[in-house]
Amino acid sequence: MSQPGMSLIVKEVAKLVTGFIALFAAYIIVYGHLTPGGGFVGGVILACGFILTVLAYGKNFANQMISDAGTKLWDTFGAVLFLLVALLGYTVGDFFVNLWARPGNFRLLSAGTIPLSNIAIGIKVAACLLGVFLALAVFRPGEGAGGEEDE
Amino acid sequence: MTNLFPLFVAVPLGAAFVLPILGRARARWPLDALAVMVALFVAGFALVALFAADGQALWVGGWGPGPADSPIGISLYADGLTRLLLVTISMVTLAAVLYSIPYMERFTGKGLYYSLFFLMVTGMFGVVLTGDLFNLYVFLEVAAIASYAIVAFGCESEELEASFKYLILGALGSTLVLFGIAMLYNQTGTLNMAQIGAIVSERGLNPVLLLAASMFFAGFGLKAAMVPFHAWLPDAHPSAPAPISAMLSGVLIKALGVYALCRVFFNVLGLADGAFPRVLIVLGALSMVVGVLLAVGQWDFKRLLAYHSISQMGYVVLAVGLAGALLARISGATPPDDAAFLKGTAALALFGGLFHLFNHAAFKSLLFLCAGAAEYATGTRQLKGLGALIKTMPVTGACCRIAALSISGVPPFNGFWSKLIIIFALARAGAVHPAYYWLAGLTVLVSFLTLVSFVKVQRYALQGEVKPAHADVREVPGWMCAGMVILAVVCLGAGILCPFIQGSLFEPARDALMGGLAYAKLALGG
Amino acid sequence: MLVRETLPYVLAMLLLGIGVYAIACKKNLIKAIIGVIVIEYAVNLFLVLQGYRTGGEAPILAEGENVGAFAAAAVDPLPQAMILTSIVIGLGVLALMVAMALRIHEKYGTFDLSRIRKLRG
Numbered sequence: 001m002s003q004p005g006m007s008l009i010v011k012e013v014a015k016l017v018t019g020f021i022a023l024f025a026a027y028i029i030v031y032g033h034l035t036p037g038g039g040f041v042g043g044v045i046l047a048c049g050f051i052l053t054v055l056a057y058g059k060n061f062a063n064q065m066i067s068d069a070g071t072k073l074w075d076t077f078g079a080v081l082f083l084l085v086a087l088l089g090y091t092v093g094d095f096f097v098n099l100w101a102r103p104g105n106f107r108l109l110s111a112g113t114i115p116l117s118n119i120a121i122g123i124k125v126a127a128c129l130l131g132v133f134l135a136l137a138v139f140r141p142g143e144g145a146g147g148e149e150d151e
Numbered sequence: 152m153t154n155l156f157p158l159f160v161a162v163p164l165g166a167a168f169v170l171p172i173l174g175r176a177r178a179r180w181p182l183d184a185l186a187v188m189v190a191l192f193v194a195g196f197a198l199v200a201l202f203a204a205d206g207q208a209l210w211v212g213g214w215g216p217g218p219a220d221s222p223i224g225i226s227l228y229a230d231g232l233t234r235l236l237l238v239t240i241s242m243v244t245l246a247a248v249l250y251s252i253p254y255m256e257r258f259t260g261k262g263l264y265y266s267l268f269f270l271m272v273t274g275m276f277g278v279v280l281t282g283d284l285f286n287l288y289v290f291l292e293v294a295a296i297a298s299y300a301i302v303a304f305g306c307e308s309e310e311l312e313a314s315f316k317y318l319i320l321g322a323l324g325s326t327l328v329l330f331g332i333a334m335l336y337n338q339t340g341t342l343n344m345a346q347i348g349a350i351v352s353e354r355g356l357n358p359v360l361l362l363a364a365s366m367f368f369a370g371f372g373l374k375a376a377m378v379p380f381h382a383w384l385p386d387a388h389p390s391a392p393a394p395i396s397a398m399l400s401g402v403l404i405k406a407l408g409v410y411a412l413c414r415v416f417f418n419v420l421g422l423a424d425g426a427f428p429r430v431l432i433v434l435g436a437l438s439m440v441v442g443v444l445l446a447v448g449q450w451d452f453k454r455l456l457a458y459h460s461i462s463q464m465g466y467v468v469l470a471v472g473l474a475g476a477l478l479a480r481i482s483g484a485t486p487p488d489d490a491a492f493l494k495g496t497a498a499l500a501l502f503g504g505l506f507h508l509f510n511h512a513a514f515k516s517l518l519f520l521c522a523g524a525a526e527y528a529t530g531t532r533q534l535k536g537l538g539a540l541i542k543t544m545p546v547t548g549a550c551c552r553i554a555a556l557s558i559s560g561v562p563p564f565n566g567f568w569s570k571l572i573i574i575f576a577l578a579r580a581g582a583v584h585p586a587y588y589w590l591a592g593l594t595v596l597v598s599f600l601t602l603v604s605f606v607k608v609q610r611y612a613l614q615g616e617v618k619p620a621h622a623d624v625r626e627v628p629g630w631m632c633a634g635m636v637i638l639a640v641v642c643l644g645a646g647i648l649c650p651f652i653q654g655s656l657f658e659p660a661r662d663a664l665m666g667g668l669a670y671a672k673l674a675l676g677g
Numbered sequence: 678m679l680v681r682e683t684l685p686y687v688l689a690m691l692l693l694g695i696g697v698y699a700i701a702c703k704k705n706l707i708k709a710i711i712g713v714i715v716i717e718y719a720v721n722l723f724l725v726l727q728g729y730r731t732g733g734e735a736p737i738l739a740e741g742e743n744v745g746a747f748a749a750a751a752v753d754p755l756p757q758a759m760i761l762t763s764i765v766i767g768l769g770v771l772a773l774m775v776a777m778a779l780r781i782h783e784k785y786g787t788f789d790l791s792r793i794r795k796l797r798g
Binding site for chain 3: 035036040132135136
C-alpha cells in the first residue's frame with residue numbers, strides 16, 4: 001500500500017460529500033423539535049462525516065486533523081453546556097425548566113431551550129463517537145498517540 | 152427543598168465531565184480538591200435531606216401528571232428508604248474518594264478514574280431518587296456501565312477478564328429488567344412507579360405481571376449478586392482497585408440490586424401474591440449459605456471478602472422477604488387474628504434488614520479498604536503472605552480488626568445488633584410457621600461460619616510474625632487512613648448509638664416499605 | 678386476536694433464546710458480544726411492538742391537525758422514545774465490550790474463552 005488511505009476516487013468523493021454530510025447533520029440537530037431526529041441522531045451523522053474523512057485519507061491524516069485531547073475537549077464542552085441548560089432552570093425555581101418564550105408552533109424558534117439542548121447533545125455525541133472510533137482504530141497502544149480506555 | 156434534589160444527580164455528573172480535563176493539568180491538587188469537594192457536598196446534602204425532606208414528589212420540569220391520569224413527566228420522590236440510601240451512598244463515597252487520593256497515583260489517567268467514579272455515583276443517586284421506572288433503568292445502566300469500565304481500570308489481564316465476565320452478565324441482567332418494564336408498561340400504560348402501584352392494586356395480578364415479576368427477580372437479583380446469579384462477583388470485586396471494590400461491595404450491589412428489589416416488590420407490584428416474598432426468602436437463604444461456605448476456604452483476602460458480600464446480602468434479602476411474607480399474610484383472603492403480632496414482627500424484620508444494609512456498607516467497605524492498604528504496602532493479597540499488620544501498620548490493623556469484629560457480630564459493634572434483630576425476628580416468626588425456626592438456626596450457623604472466617608483473617612493477616620520480605624513495611628499515607636478511620640467511626644458509632652439513630656434513619660425507611668402500596672398515594676398526592 | 682397479542686412475546690423470547698445460546702455455548706469472545714447485542718435488540722423489538730396500533734399513523738403532528746383525532750389515530754410514541762434511549766445504551770455497552778475484547782486479545786493472544794481462565798476458585 002504505497003499511498004495511505006483508500007483510492008483516488010474515494011478521496012475525491014469524500015472531499016465533496018463531507019461538507020454536505022455536516023450540513024445535513026446540522027439541519028437534523030437544529031430542527032430536532034419539529035421533525036424526527038434531534039441531538040443524538042444528528043451527532044451520529046456528524047461523527048460519520050468525520051469518520052468518512054479518516055477512512056478515506058488514512059491514519060496519518062487523522063493524527064494531523066484532530067488529536068485525542070481535541071475530541072475530549074469538545075466532548076466535555078457539549079456535556080457541560082447541556083448541564084448548564086438544565087441548571088439554568090433554577091433561575092425560575094426548578095430543575096430543567098424550559099425558560100424561554102415559546103411563540104406559536106411549528107416554527108423554528110418555538111421550543112424555548114430545547115434546541116440548545118439538542119445542539120449540546122449533538123456536539124457531545126459527535127465528539128464522543130469520533131473519540132471512540134479513533135481510540136479503537138487509530139490510537140492503538142504502541143502505534144498512535146497512546147490508547148486510552150474509553151468511557 | 153425538594154427542588155434541590157436533582158443536584159444529587161447534577162453535581163457529580165458535572166464533576167464527571169470536568170475532571171478528565173483537570174486531570175491533564177500538571178498540578179495534582181485541583182483534581183483531588185474538586186473530587187473531595189464534590190464528595191463533601193454530597194455527604195452534607197444527604198444529611199440535610201435526611202432531616203429536612205418534606206415528602207413531596209418533584210415533577211422535573213414542571214411536566215406533571217397529564218390528563219386522564221397518564222403522566223408524561225418524570226417524578227423524583229425521596230421517601231424514607233431513599234433517604235437512608237442517600238446517607239449510605241454518600242458516606243462510602245466520601246471514604247472512597249479520600250482513600251483514592253494517594254492510592255490511585257500508581258495508575259495513569261487519574262482524571263479518567265474520577266470521571267468514571269462520579270458517573271457511578273450519579274447513577275446510584277439517580278436510581279434511589281427517581282420515581283419513574285424507566286428512569287430507574289437508565290440510571291441503573293449509567294452506574295453499571297461506569298462500573299464495568301472502572302473494574303478493568305488497571306488493564307491487567309486478570310482485571311480485563313473479570314470485567315468482561317461482569318459486563319456480559321450485567322448486560323443480560325439489565326436487559327431482563329427492561330423486559331419486565333416493557334411488560335409492566337403494556338399492562339398499565341404508564342411508567343410512573345406510583346401510578347403502576349395504584350393500577351396494580353386495583354386490578355390484581357395476571358400472568359403477564361407474574362412474568363414481569365420473574366424478569367425483575369432475575370435482573371435485579373443479578374445486580375444484587377443473589378445466588379443463582381452471583382457468578383460475576385467473586386471475579387469482579389477483587390480485581391477492581393481497592394476503593395472501587397469498596398464502592399461496588401459497599402453500595403453498588405445495594406443501590407442497584409436490593410433497593411430496586413424492595414421498591415418494586417413492596418411499593419410497585421405489591422404483596423398481593425404471597426409467592427413473591429417467598430422467592431425473596433429462598434434467594435436470601437441460599438445466598439447466605441452458599442456465600443459463606445465458599446468463603447471459608449479462600450486464601451485470597453479480597454476474594455474472601457467478595458464471597459462474604461454475597462452471604463451478607465443474603466441476610467438482608469432474607470429479612471426483607473420475611474417481612475413481606477408476614478405482611479402478605481395480613482392482607483390475605485381472611486385476616487388472621489394475630490395481625491398485630493404479624494405486623495410487629497414484620498416491622499422488626501424490616502428494621503433488621505435495613506440496619507444490616509447500612510452496617511454492611513460500613514464494615515464491608517472498610518474491610519476492602521484495609522485489604523487494599525495491605526496490598527499497597529506489601530504487594531500481596533494472599534493471607535499466608537501477610538502478617539503482623541497490627542504491629543507494622545497500626546491504623547490499618549486497628550480498622551481491620553474493628554471491621555472484622557463488626558462483620559462477625561461481636562458487641563458493641565454494629566453488626567451484632569443487626570444480626571441479632573434478624574435472628575430474633577425469624578425466631579418470633581417461627582410461631583407462625585415452623586420453617587422460620589429452621590431459618591433462624593441456619594442464620595446462627597452462618598454467623599458462626601462468618602466468625603470462623605474472620606478469625607482466620609485476623610490470625611493470618613493481623614497477628615503472627617512479620618514476614619522477612621515485608622520487614623520494611625510502613626503505614627499507608629494519611630488520606631488513606633482518613634478514609635478508613637471515617638468508616639471505622641461509623642461502625643463503632645452505629646453500634647453504640649443504635650437506639651438514637653433508629654428513629655431518624657431507619658424508622659422512616661421501614662415505614663416506607665411497610666406502607667406498601669400506600670406509596671402510590673403519597674407520591675402522587677405531592 | 679390471540680396470535681396478534683402473543684406475537685411480540687414469541688418473537689422477543691425467540692431472539693432472547695438465540696442470544697443466550699450465543700453467550701452460553703459459544704467459545705469465541707466475539708460471538709458472545711454478538712449474543713449480547715442480539716439480546717438487547719430483542720428487548721427493543723418487544724418494546725416498540727408494545728406501542729403499535731393496527732392501522733395507526735406515525736406520531737408526528739402536522740400543522741392544522743386536530744390534537745384529539747391525532748391522539749386516537751397515532752401509534753404510541755412513548756415506547757419509541759424508550760427504545761431510542763435503549764439503543765444508545767446498547768451502543769455504549771457495545772463500544773466498551775469491543776474495546777475490552779481488543780485489550781484481552783493483546784494480553785492473552787487469543788479470543789478463545791476456554792483459554793482465558795486465569796481466575797479460578
